[in-house]
Amino acid sequence: MKRSTRKSLPIIIVATIIAILFLLPLVWMVFTSFKTLSESMASSNILPSAWTMENYVSVFSSVSEAPIFRWLFNTALITAVGTFLVVMIDVLAAYSLARLNVPGKKVILGMVFAALAIPGIVTLFPAFYMFKEAGLLDTYVPLILPYTASTMGVFLMYNFLISFPKDLEEAAYIDGASQWQILYHVIFPTIKPVAMTLGVITFLGIYNDFLWPSLVTNSNDMKTITLGIATLIQGANFVNPAKMMASTVIATIPGIVVFLIANKYIVKSVTNTGIK
Amino acid sequence: MRLTKFLAISLSVVLLLAGCSSSSSDSEKTADGKIKISFINGFTGGDGAYMKKITDAFNESQDKYVVTELQEKDHYTKFKSGNYDLVVVHGNNLETYNQDGLIQDISPVIKKAGIKESDFHQAGLDIAKLDGDMFAVPLDIHPLTMFYNKDLTAEAPKTYEDLKALNTKLQSQSKDTYTLGVPSSGLVEFYMLMIAAQNGIELKDGKQLNFAQEKYADALMQFHDMVWKDKVSPPKLGLDGEFQTFMKEAKEGKAYKTAVAITGPWFYGAAKEKYGDKLGVAPIPQIGSELAAYGNAHTIALSSKVEDEKVKEGIAEYLKFMFTPENLLNWADGGQAPVHLATLEKVEAEQEKYQIAFQNAKQFENYVSPPQVYQFGEQMRYMNESVFSKLVTTENFTKKELMKELKKATKLAEQVAATAPQNE
Amino acid sequence: MYKGASHKIWSVLMVSPFVILFLLFWALPLALGVWVSLHNWNISSGNLGFVSLDNYKSILTPGTLYYDLFMKGLKNTLYFVVISVPPLVLISLGLALIIDNLPRKLKPIYRTIFFISYSISVTAVSAIFLWLFNGNGGYFNNVLESIGVIREPINWLGEQPYAWLTILITTIWWTIGFNMMLFINALDEVDAALYEAADLDGAGAFSKFISVTWPQIRNVAFFIIIMTVIASFNLYGQTKLITGGGPEQSTNSLIMNIQTSVFGMNQLGIGSAMAIIMGLIMMVIIVLQYWLSYRNKE
Numbered sequence: 001m002k003r004s005t006r007k008s009l010p011i012i013i014v015a016t017i018i019a020i021l022f023l024l025p026l027v028w029m030v031f032t033s034f035k036t037l038s039e040s041m042a043s044s045n046i047l048p049s050a051w052t053m054e055n056y057v058s059v060f061s062s063v064s065e066a067p068i069f070r071w072l073f074n075t076a077l078i079t080a081v082g083t084f085l086v087v088m089i090d091v092l093a094a095y096s097l098a099r100l101n102v103p104g105k106k107v108i109l110g111m112v113f114a115a116l117a118i119p120g121i122v123t124l125f126p127a128f129y130m131f132k133e134a135g136l137l138d139t140y141v142p143l144i145l146p147y148t149a150s151t152m153g154v155f156l157m158y159n160f161l162i163s164f165p166k167d168l169e170e171a172a173y174i175d176g177a178s179q180w181q182i183l184y185h186v187i188f189p190t191i192k193p194v195a196m197t198l199g200v201i202t203f204l205g206i207y208n209d210f211l212w213p214s215l216v217t218n219s220n221d222m223k224t225i226t227l228g229i230a231t232l233i234q235g236a237n238f239v240n241p242a243k244m245m246a247s248t249v250i251a252t253i254p255g256i257v258v259f260l261i262a263n264k265y266i267v268k269s270v271t272n273t274g275i276k
Numbered sequence: 277m278r279l280t281k282f283l284a285i286s287l288s289v290v291l292l293l294a295g296c297s298s299s300s301s302d303s304e305k306t307a308d309g310k311i312k313i314s315f316i317n318g319f320t321g322g323d324g325a326y327m328k329k330i331t332d333a334f335n336e337s338q339d340k341y342v343v344t345e346l347q348e349k350d351h352y353t354k355f356k357s358g359n360y361d362l363v364v365v366h367g368n369n370l371e372t373y374n375q376d377g378l379i380q381d382i383s384p385v386i387k388k389a390g391i392k393e394s395d396f397h398q399a400g401l402d403i404a405k406l407d408g409d410m411f412a413v414p415l416d417i418h419p420l421t422m423f424y425n426k427d428l429t430a431e432a433p434k435t436y437e438d439l440k441a442l443n444t445k446l447q448s449q450s451k452d453t454y455t456l457g458v459p460s461s462g463l464v465e466f467y468m469l470m471i472a473a474q475n476g477i478e479l480k481d482g483k484q485l486n487f488a489q490e491k492y493a494d495a496l497m498q499f500h501d502m503v504w505k506d507k508v509s510p511p512k513l514g515l516d517g518e519f520q521t522f523m524k525e526a527k528e529g530k531a532y533k534t535a536v537a538i539t540g541p542w543f544y545g546a547a548k549e550k551y552g553d554k555l556g557v558a559p560i561p562q563i564g565s566e567l568a569a570y571g572n573a574h575t576i577a578l579s580s581k582v583e584d585e586k587v588k589e590g591i592a593e594y595l596k597f598m599f600t601p602e603n604l605l606n607w608a609d610g611g612q613a614p615v616h617l618a619t620l621e622k623v624e625a626e627q628e629k630y631q632i633a634f635q636n637a638k639q640f641e642n643y644v645s646p647p648q649v650y651q652f653g654e655q656m657r658y659m660n661e662s663v664f665s666k667l668v669t670t671e672n673f674t675k676k677e678l679m680k681e682l683k684k685a686t687k688l689a690e691q692v693a694a695t696a697p698q699n700e
Numbered sequence: 701m702y703k704g705a706s707h708k709i710w711s712v713l714m715v716s717p718f719v720i721l722f723l724l725f726w727a728l729p730l731a732l733g734v735w736v737s738l739h740n741w742n743i744s745s746g747n748l749g750f751v752s753l754d755n756y757k758s759i760l761t762p763g764t765l766y767y768d769l770f771m772k773g774l775k776n777t778l779y780f781v782v783i784s785v786p787p788l789v790l791i792s793l794g795l796a797l798i799i800d801n802l803p804r805k806l807k808p809i810y811r812t813i814f815f816i817s818y819s820i821s822v823t824a825v826s827a828i829f830l831w832l833f834n835g836n837g838g839y840f841n842n843v844l845e846s847i848g849v850i851r852e853p854i855n856w857l858g859e860q861p862y863a864w865l866t867i868l869i870t871t872i873w874w875t876i877g878f879n880m881m882l883f884i885n886a887l888d889e890v891d892a893a894l895y896e897a898a899d900l901d902g903a904g905a906f907s908k909f910i911s912v913t914w915p916q917i918r919n920v921a922f923f924i925i926i927m928t929v930i931a932s933f934n935l936y937g938q939t940k941l942i943t944g945g946g947p948e949q950s951t952n953s954l955i956m957n958i959q960t961s962v963f964g965m966n967q968l969g970i971g972s973a974m975a976i977i978m979g980l981i982m983m984v985i986i987v988l989q990y991w992l993s994y995r996n997k998e
Contacts, residue, residue, distance in 0.1 A: 121934070661948065688765055
């Protein structure tokens with residue numbers, strides 16, 4: 001045992017150096033958020049010479065212009081509802097396609113595969129125009145529903161189900177279980193790992209999306225946190241790195257916390273996509 | 277069955293929320309029967325709070341109307357895709373918005389409000405008039421402004437010779453201190469039009485901008501010389517470099533610092549926070565052959581979608597309220613220089629309090645307004661994003677190379693001008 | 701089993717939410733996009749008439765405004781794909797190999813550290829790197845100067861090749877963790893017995909990688925390359941926010957230029973045509989990659 005630890009020492013050192021490089025931007029972000037305006041613009045030391053809470057106070061007090069908590073709330077709502085809808089809708093569709101011999105199955109599957117091959121940029125601006133003409137811009141509708149049109153989830157779960165034996169379902173059916181009971185007691189537990197995968201991917205996709213929300217929101221109150229931070233960077237008049245970093249810290253923490261909690265699932269879920 | 281219930285609940289929440297926000301933006305009246313007026317502008321910087329003050333005061337002053345104000349960085353795009361009654365349009369965009377049929381003549385409304393042409397400074401009228409009519413209400417002009425650090429120069433430089441003399445003095449003290457910074461991107465459109473104005477060059481040629489003029493190439497070369505020949509600016513500054521170097525502390529071989537910034541008045545707040553009483557503000561120096569100021573302007577325009585007479589009456593009331601000196605003074609407090617004469621008088625009476633507005637109002641006399649062409653911003657795009665940066669970052673850039681670029685920019689501008697709607 | 705009318709109803713009920721949403725938010729916009737691309741369609745004044753393939757023609761005719769916009773965007777985007785895909789794949793493989801060789805207890809810690817930046821949104825990432833790479837007195841410049849790598853500050857965002865380097869470093873820092881995770885999982889599945897056999901043969905680390913590891917992870921590697929190409933093709937947030945397309949329009953990505961045609965120039969018809977051409981180019985590249993990796997397997 002001792003020998004193997006000594007053997008892996010060089011690689012631990014290399015890994016640690018890389019880890020420090022990876023963490024450096026985040027450390028810089030946190031420390032800069034505690035600097036004064038002039039220090040943040042002028043100094044190059046990573047540590048603040050005089051610590052100040054001023055930037056955070058200012059972020060909290062300027063919520064009327066930059067409602068950062070509202071943005072966080074919007075993001076939480078959109079990602080939660082969007083992810084849930086996508087997973088539910090796709091599970092039902094995949095089940096119906098893989099097991100129930102739905103009429104028009106071949107046509108639907110054909111659309112699913114075709115859609116996978118066509119890049120999203122093609123539908124982006126027309127979709128925006130549709131929502132504009134429908135008067136639905138600046139509502140939660142375009143921020144949530146278009147994500148449900150993604151066919152990736154149906155594809156993943158359909159593939160999973162057709163390669164999965166039907167024995168359990170058949171046994172349940174013979175025992176006289178209803179369709180809902182089969183779905184709830186047999187299919188959901190079976191499909192859970194793939195559904196988690198899809199959930200994580202969908203969550204990250206919605207959370208990170210920048211271009212689409214920037215097209216379909218107008219008011220400050222409807223922005224997601226990702227979009228809100230962009231507003232702060234681009235605000236032609238925003239020249240305060242310290243305050244910028246304070247906002248970024250607040251915006252980043254929830255994401256990192258969710259990430260650390262879900263870490264286990266994310267690791268697994270990435271595996272699942274890799275296989276396909 | 278728990279899952280289905282959850283699904284049903286979350287769906288209804290979505291629809292409820294969606295319903296709420298869409299219905300509130302569509303309805304013309306609020307719950308208590310007030311007529312709603314929506315106003316969109318791009319005041320996302322420090323100035324936004326001051327416009328809000330005016331709007332809030334108006335909403336409190338009467339109970340027939342309520343103005344909802346949306347401040348959005350990307351407000352032009354949002355105006356195109358949304359439903360708004362009033363919009364702030366920059367002086368250089370007025371023609372475009374007119375030709376695109378997005379805004380309508382505001383003069384009947386301002387007549388109702390009792391606002392007259394003679395209420396405004398000529399510089400503001402030059403901007404807001406299209407074909408001889410006041411098409412929008414001019415709010416302010418924000419010209420290029422000069423900030424200076426009183427520790428480094430007691431007097432504001434007034435000519436190019438002053439800038440050079442100051443630079444010699446500063447350089448003798450420290451190699452990292454210069455007179456000013458020439459940025460490679462950011463405010464460069466202002467720089468390019470300012471130098472045209474200061475050399476008496478007319479860029480507008482029919483429906484397009486014509487940059488390919490020998491005289492203009494000579495004028496622009498001065499920015500190249502400022503960096504590479506006279507070296508009054510450190511080389512290779514990036515976005516907003518003129519302001520960022522002004523805010524820096526010099527560090528031997530590591531960071532430059534400048535004594536002067538020719539920049540936008542909206543940076544006043546940050547500069548004041550850093551320098552306090554050491555911050556000087558003055559009109560820009562004469563760099564070209566004559567004294568002229570250039571900058572953009574805010575005007576308030578009426579959306580072409582507004583037809584309801586009641587809404588128009590409300591807008592008239594709002595404008596009447598805004599354009600009274602006591603109220604518009606808030607705008608000067610926010611650092612903007614109003615073109616409303618009665619308000620300007622108040623600004624002059626309290627020069628110290630309204631330092632930046634006062635200094636900028638002094639530039640109105642020499643102000644040259646942006647050329648009125650269709651899609652001004654798009655016609656300028658190549659100049660803004662490509663030509664200026666080449667000009668000031670390439671050490672051996674020649675006039676010949678510049679002319680080639682100017683010709684290309686002109687050709688692109690011509691094609692942009694050709695996209696104008698045919699109905700004009 | 702699964703016959704009868706009630707099953708049919710159930711099956712239709714279950715699939716219909718997906719089908720309806722798919723038609724509404726995917727098929728309809730696609731059809732609309734094709735339709736709009738055949739018209740002179742202004743974003744503010746609406747449809748100004750049928751022009752057949754004129755939009756496509758003017759995008760593909762040298763010398764026009766739209767040709768310049770599209771080709772410059774395409775050139776910049778392809779350039780980014782070329783410079784970004786190799787490091788994004790190779791570095792992530794390197795990191796995965798490092799993690800794979802770490803003692804079991806340390807693996808999760810380092811894995812989390814390398815992966816954590818992926819949980820930060822592109823806008824927050826841009827905010828950080830925008831200031832880190834600030835030319836005059838930025839943190840990165842200062843570090844390089846104090847360790848003596850450079851003598852004069854580098855204008856990272858305003859000069860090439862530094863602007864691309866900035867975008868590249870930002871992108872690597874932000875997204876490398878995802879590729880790395882895929883590689884780690886692939887490496888986990890390599891049969892340990894194969895390594896032991898190689899050990900007995902006295903194989904070195906490199907020859908072990910070539911003869912044992914690589915054949916086992918090759919499929920995942922092809923998958924990662926395709927995913928990375930697609931991601932790099934969709935370059936938008938980093939260049940929009942960090943370099944703003946500069947210097948001299950050299951980092952204007954294709955998506956940014958399509959957005960300019962739609963919202964700057966009001967030309968929804970031109971923009972839709974550009975998006976369709978871009979979609980076709982991406983499809984060709986992806987199909988080509990599938991074909992190449994499939995052929996390699998034979």
